[in-house]
Amino acid sequence: MTRQAFTSMPPAQQAGILCNDPHFREYVGRHCLGLKWPVSDSAAAHYLRDLCRIASRRELNTDDAARRRFEALRTDFDAWAGRLARPQGR
Template structure:
């Protein structure tokens, strides 16, 4: 089975946007505390955060890849998967 981190970034983004935890994270980061985004709203949050028009752009845009990596780190810290930076 392929690990998420080994998949193309556009694929990772699609999987994340379908993840209820990421939907909660995106809603919280957007100011909807206690709320949950839909898959579509989470995708819009990701596109806005990474400054892209399509998740496919993550496969070719180096700046967007950097932003996506930071977003993944922020999400992993939010879920407790990694320690928060101080």
């Protein structure tokens, strides 16, 4: 059985996976909310819905503006987690 690549999943599915990821929960707690600890999966989901201005993560599959906000959040998380290359000389 082959696993589906994260980037090929619908945004709502990606959001569900991220909210259960301990690193993402740490990012939300420490980086976004200024706490000294990670948040729970439900708190991460609440933060994501608030930031994306949606009532349900399913809306990420149909609301273009919400999807763009989610993509920006993912990019910021990836940069925070060191998953993106940093520009040289800056």
